[in-house]
Amino acid sequence: MEHAAPPAWVMLAYLISGVFFILALRGLSSPATSQRGNRFGMAGMLIAVVTTLITHEVAALPEILGAIAIGGGIGWVTARKIAMTDMPQLVAAFHSLVGMAAVLVAAAAFLNPEAFGINGADGLINPVSRVEMGLGIAIGAITFSGSVIAFLKLAGKMSGAPILLPLRHVINLGTLAAILGLIAYFTVDQSPWIFWTITALAFLIGFLLIIPIGGADMPVVVSMLNSYSGWAAAAMGFTLHNTAMIITGALVGSSGAILSYIMCKAMNRSFISVIAGGFGAEAAASGGAAKEQRPWKRGSAEDAAYMMQQAESVIIVPGYGMAVAQAQHILREMADVLKKQGVSVKYAIHPVAGRMPGHMNVLLAEAQVPYDEVFELEDINSEFAQTDVAFIIGANDVVNPAAKTDKTSPIYGMPVFDVDKAKTVFFIKRSMGGVGYAGVDNDVFYMDQTMMLLADAKKMCEDIVKALQH
């Protein structure tokens, strides 16, 4: 049976659904239009689902509605209950579900090709559809197992440290070559063993690809898996000749790819070097032994309160440590007290701060920081030279001047905040022992104008607020 062309209105409905998804992303160009965009997305999804249900003979409607109710219920409750600091692992978990859904759909299409209209006149599956199906199941399986590992690392259920297997590049490239070779062979022989071997190898390589990648490289990984989930949907869209799936797949695929690119650029690292993994492991191992002792100054909450009250302008640089300490709410309270006393307060966000793109922005928004007080790196960096106080809370590598001066540093070339130009720097850190993710020492600790505030970020902000109110 060849593809019977569906009626024109059906094709039109899927097209509208695809256009609504484009509008959903378009809305995100500004917070003001974003909520309307999200509603376009929901409408697009509703159109796609309803169109599919009324144009197919549905033999099992109660079961389908049951599956939607169970899945939808779980999703809805999770989305309502999840803490904003847990957003990176939630997104990773959601990616794994898209990947698994793609695997299941491709498997169902392989087992029941008539239902999908992909059989040729000879009763075999069309060779083109076999390639699409093979790609769909492979990308879906990589997305699934990769996202499960990313989820475990982000949720702290598995060590964030890179796990390095010997010969890992050879194993990975070999597995990848085997997958591609089998997909090619699948076009001439549609035996089940080929299909299931592709699936198994793809699950394996998703796992192998992500285990060597360390915690702070997760923004790139999460974006990349986001991209893969899109390409998986697109591959299945080709199989089903479905416009909505193809448009969506292309949108999501490009979105994830662009986010990965932005993240890599913000770290001045190539995508290949991030994916190859192991970053920070060697530097941390070698740096431990020969560390010179340099003098640094310790400050107190009272010092910080006093200096900031006297200041005209304060720029706050938050990082992953703020998320770990859940310090965003008390930080905003501190900023409120300062603003009442006539101090100008701004927030500076580095593109790779946190564990996923935009992580810090969401946490600050949750703490009701107005988004027009939050600035991107290139918009605020020139202001540090005229700023009285730079207040660093849970960030480290993104303020390290070695990125500008030290050619041997692993973070050389990464764009960083010029906090060293501010008149006074307060640096909240749990202890002097730890170094940032890149495993390099930070000259900012030892500058004359720096005072180290050694404490838990939340506790320190609470103490500063108390001191400010006295």
Next chain:
Amino acid sequence: MDFISILSIFVMACFVGYYVVWSVTPALHTPLMAVTNAISSVIIVGALIAAAAGGSPTAKWLGLIAVALASVNIFGGFAVTARMLAMYKKKER
């Protein structure tokens, strides 16, 4: 639809995606990931076709599980995006 028309739609959509995503403000990159995650669950269309068809009980059950997984994403993805977007406020003045 023949393969070339589908491929054309795909290639054009990649370009649209490229320009639309670059216009997204960096402050909204987390909601962007959440919403792209929700819309990529349009794969539910394939899951529904598999679940709806008679013929292969195994394929039907795989389809039903896929419908449930995609539904988690659709409801969860849009709801969490809405929750995040509602938090972004301007300075009240």
